[in-house]
Amino acid sequence: MQPMVFQPIKDTRETAIFPFIRKIDLMSSNSYILSAQNxxxxxxxxxxxxxxxxxxREIALLQDEKPRxxxxxxxxxxxxxxxxxxxxxxxxxxxxxxxxxxxxxxxALENGDRDLTLASLLGKSIKxxxxxxxxxxxxxxxxxxxDQASSNRPSTNQVSACPASSIQNSIDLDGWNYEYTAITTExxxxxxxxxxxxxxxxxxxxxxxxxxxxxxxxxxxxxxSLLFLGDLFFAPNPGTAGAYGWNRQDFMNSILKVIxxxxxxxxxxxxxxxxxxxxxxxxxxxxxxxxxDAATLENIEDITPQWAKRTSAFAQDLMNELERTFTIIAGRxxxxxxxxxxxxxxxxxxxxEQLLDMQxxxxxxxxxxxxxxxxxxxxxxxxxxxHKTGQVVGKxxxxxxxxxxxxxxxxxxxxxxxxxxxxxxxxxxxxxxxxYVSYVNVNKLIRDILAQLLKxxxxxxxxxxxxxxEDYRKALSYRIAYVSLFDDIRFVFxxxxxxxxxxxxxxxxxxxxxxxxxxxxxxxxxxIRIAVTRNDAWVTIRMTAKxxxxxxxxxxxxxxxxxxxxxxxxxxxxxxxEEGPALEIELSGLGEEWPS
Numbered sequence: 001m002q003p004m005v006f007q008p009i010k011d012t013r014e015t016a017i018f019p020f021i022r023k024i025d026l027m028s029s030n031s032y033i034l035s036a037q038n039x040x041x042x043x044x045x046x047x048x049x050x051x052x053x054x055x056x057r058e059i060a061l062l063q064d065e066k067p068r069x070x071x072x073x074x075x076x077x078x079x080x081x082x083x084x085x086x087x088x089x090x091x092x093x094x095x096x097x098x099x100x101x102x103x104x105x106x107x108a109l110e111n112g113d114r115d116l117t118l119a120s121l122l123g124k125s126i127k128x129x130x131x132x133x134x135x136x137x138x139x140x141x142x143x144x145x146x147d148q149a150s151s152n153r154p155s156t157n158q159v160s161a162c163p164a165s166s167i168q169n170s171i172d173l174d175g176w177n178y179e180y181t182a183i184t185t186e187x188x189x190x191x192x193x194x195x196x197x198x199x200x201x202x203x204x205x206x207x208x209x210x211x212x213x214x215x216x217x218x219x220x221x222x223x224x225s226l227l228f229l230g231d232l233f234f235a236p237n238p239g240t241a242g243a244y245g246w247n248r249q250d251f252m253n254s255i256l257k258v259i260x261x262x263x264x265x266x267x268x269x270x271x272x273x274x275x276x277x278x279x280x281x282x283x284x285x286x287x288x289x290x291x292x293d294a295a296t297l298e299n300i301e302d303i304t305p306q307w308a309k310r311t312s313a314f315a316q317d318l319m320n321e322l323e324r325t326f327t328i329i330a331g332r333x334x335x336x337x338x339x340x341x342x343x344x345x346x347x348x349x350x351x352x353e354q355l356l357d358m359q360x361x362x363x364x365x366x367x368x369x370x371x372x373x374x375x376x377x378x379x380x381x382x383x384x385x386x387h388k389t390g391q392v393v394g395k396x397x398x399x400x401x402x403x404x405x406x407x408x409x410x411x412x413x414x415x416x417x418x419x420x421x422x423x424x425x426x427x428x429x430x431x432x433x434x435x436y437v438s439y440v441n442v443n444k445l446i447r448d449i450l451a452q453l454l455k456x457x458x459x460x461x462x463x464x465x466x467x468x469x470e471d472y473r474k475a476l477s478y479r480i481a482y483v484s485l486f487d488d489i490r491f492v493f494x495x496x497x498x499x500x501x502x503x504x505x506x507x508x509x510x511x512x513x514x515x516x517x518x519x520x521x522x523x524x525x526x527x528i529r530i531a532v533t534r535n536d537a538w539v540t541i542r543m544t545a546k547x548x549x550x551x552x553x554x555x556x557x558x559x560x561x562x563x564x565x566x567x568x569x570x571x572x573x574x575x576x577x578e579e580g581p582a583l584e585i586e587l588s589g590l591g592e593e594w595p596s
Contacts, residue, residue: 037201075230105217213251
């Protein structure tokens with residue numbers, strides 16, 4: 001179907017649709033105008049004034065052709081779908097306009113509920129809205145609970161439903177009789193679909209289904225061969241699942257309901273609250289995938305303004321670290337490519353140069369920094385930055401997964417980048433990063449970390465002993481890519497008693513500890529002294545550095561490193577002493593005996 005133009009709807013006699021499809025964002029939804037004989041139905045007026053002005057102009061033309069009431073149907077009451085309704089209803093062409101929303105959402109609009117509308121999360125103020133048409137009311141008869149959980153999996157087979165119960169009703173709206181039939185249908189054992197059928201005139205109808213989960217008031221609407229699904233396709237997305245009103249089991253049940261509708265009505269096209277329309281077969285496959293995804297979303301965090309603010313702060317720290325890490329990776333790629341070219345290995349040099357599109361990477365970070373500047377200026381929201389970071393992290397993850405990178409770059413560098421990307425993906429999904437706790441011998445661990453940092457990761461003889469050109473180029477590339485930060489640094493390690501154990505995530509701690517040492521080395525340290533002591537239930541690791549260091553090497557990354565150590569079980573304190581920059585890490589210790 002073409003956007004921004006009226007066109008007839010298949011399987012209707014007189015009803016036409018005007019689809020307003022816009023770019024996906026948090027500020028506004030798609031909108032759809034249905035022109036029928038007895039009413040104009042506007043599905044989701046959206047959140048932008050210029051969008052609503054265009055819709056008003058189209059409705060004005062329809063009213064000029066034939067005056068009739070306009071009903072604004074809200075697929076749910078998140079403000080990106082309706083915030084312009086006041087502006088629209090104040091216009092002359094929409095004087096006879098009535099808002100229709102599912103009963104729970106209707107109460108939220110009338111009470112100015114900032115939580116269910118997500119106004120709170122999106123930092124918006126709202127005015128109360130009168131909703132004379134409360135759809136799918138709980139008081140209307142049904143023979144089973146629509147909230148009853150179903151263990152049925154999605155099915156693409158034709159489903160036979162139990163006979164439906166129905167009741168006819170009407171509402172007087174300033175002399176206009178709004179008629180509808182309320183129906184309940186048991187579509188699967190214990191799973192009921194509540195619906196309303198509204199006559200549009202000329203034999204056409206609008207069928208409305210209760211499909212909660214994304215929010216308790218979510219509805220889907222059918223006109224002829226078209227099905228409007230609101231935000232159903234986006235409900236389990238990161239940063240969306242867990243928002244106020246989300247219910248995982250209701251959402252899974254609603255998927256079953258929508259699949260039943262797709263199989264028991266002649267649907268050709270599904271329209272979403274955001275993004276393009278999709279055909280019915282694609283919709284079915286998507287819903288089956290979403291069902292499986294939703295089944296894994298147990299115990300995710302609530303997406304609140306506080307969560308958004310906390311995650312936004314983490315995102316900014318993380319992106320700074322990712323930029324630093326990817327800059328190092330890019331620098332080594334350029335250096336390796338240059339050296340191979342100098343050695344007349346032009347083919348390998350070009351292949352390595354193409355592993356990382358520097359311009360794409362620079363654009364990603366530049367765009368993110370511009371986005372952050374807009375946040376600080378008050379022109380962006382924390383939740384928008386959270387989603388923006390999710391997009392950037394996804395693109396960077398595809399870059400770092402290139403197999404060729406790991407063939408010659410320092411594996412610890414790639415491992416650190418992968419961990420950063422994974423941590424954000426997990427937090428964005430609504431979970432906490434995994435914490436694999438164990439009791440670790442601290443003295444032995446630090447010795448192992450130092451040994452690993454000082455060990456050359458390449459075989460000196462590999463270049464000379466290469467059995468093929470490919471092996472030779474690989475060994476040569478790996479050797480050129482290796483950069484040691486610690487050749488000129490003196491380490492002094494003062495272990496405590498041999499068996500000092502601390503409670504930690506060993507791998508996370510090792511990564512962060514190595515990162516700290518690298519920052520000290522890069523900051524100009526010539527000597528790094530590490531001491532381990534135990535005091536009662538705490539183990540303290542103290543690190544001091546000597547050298548020409550104009551500032552503390554950790555000053556620009558304090559919050560990031562504090563969070564990283566907290567995820568591994570430690571507490572970080574940055575210190576500045578006479579002899580040079582220092583720090584202390586405290587970990588939960590262990591007594592004389594190994595825990596049983």
